[in-house]
Amino acid sequence: MGYATEKAVVLVSGGLDSATTLAIAKSQGFQCYALSFDYGQRHRVELTAAQEIAQCLGASAHKTICLNMDSIGGSALTDVHIAVPITGVTEQIPVTYVPARNTVFLSLALGWAEVLQAHHIFIGVNAVDYSGYPDCRPEFIAAFENLANLATKAGVEGQRMTIHTPLIDLTKAQIIQTGLALGVDYGRTISCYQPAAAGEACGVCDACRLRAEGFKQAGVSDPTLYQT
């Protein structure tokens, strides 16, 4: 595989996409350092899921960084006064978009990568079956990689940082098929924007709709526990 002795920081949210990304990074031989964020999101059950996923998929370490992005607000995911849309995915950028979230998460991943002397960061962004967030697009990732190589001591010293986005061109169904082939247990992942306290999915938010459609298109049974 060529990467057997290399370290990688992998963003792991507890959801389907990032679990698949971690499985792909492992399959490529990376030593994976899983990173999650307690950023003031609506629910914390995804953080428990992230920890379990990191362990099951053989991450070398798992870290959760706390930051109160809810003090900024501006999103249905960080401000409980803004309702999560439940009427279906639209063409517009939805209110579940969290301002600058992936920029913040990748920046902190970059900091950890520099301390670990890792030159690889994996993020499960996807530009096919997604919610239209600007910070999931290939041009955003390219700009971040360019920034990463100017921002750090490692960059100054000529050690190139690579941002890996193995899901970027896959449909949700392809992501699921890839993960299943690598042994991902999707029953442990939580995609819902507003799950119940025990983790049952609402079934009607954009994340639930995209996920359910993915299982359907992939032709496999959906292991998600839904609220009844």
Place this chain on the structure above:
Amino acid sequence: MGYATEKAVVLVSGGLDSATTLAIAKSQGFQCYALSFDYGQRHRVELTAAQEIAQCLGASAHKTICLNMDSIGGSALTDVHIAVPITGVTEQIPVTYVPARNTVFLSLALGWAEVLQAHHIFIGVNAVDYSGYPDCRPEFIAAFENLANLATKAGVEGQRMTIHTPLIDLTKAQIIQTGLALGVDYGRTISCYQPAAAGEACGVCDACRLRAEGFKQAGVSDPTLYQT
């Protein structure tokens, strides 16, 4: 001035450079939203200073975001087991460099700017009398501005974000002269990497040395309280 009705997010650390930056932004007519970070740094007295500075210099609001960058470590400023160098500024990137710090801070400023519908961010980086940090260089700032315009909903909708670095080409003496002309009370600012609990400066760390030399070169008295 042309900017009278415009909002700007201004990074304010409690130090000399960012206080001057805030004064410059105000003098250009911006409504200033001061942003500080409780990021696990060695001392919190700079946060009290930041709050006072924001108030004295007429910021419209002041916000402190908490994030535990000390869980990443890798710097003398976020890991108490790494000593702050006291033997003078060298050519190398010093251990006080915090991995990806300005990338993280600018990312969170970007998030707040988007929520405020502000299109301007001010940061007091300086590439003349500075400690050699990679994330203080003009090429880093240019790369971040490029990223900012791809990362956000505002960017997608064509509202350009500008990163202002009014100190970038100034010597420390010129920064001090600029700030004094704008009424900055440098006695309220704290630059020291390892001040005493009440804020007295050590006088021997790089930040203290650059600051003291700046006052000397500017030909004005140094208002800093030093440990005796």
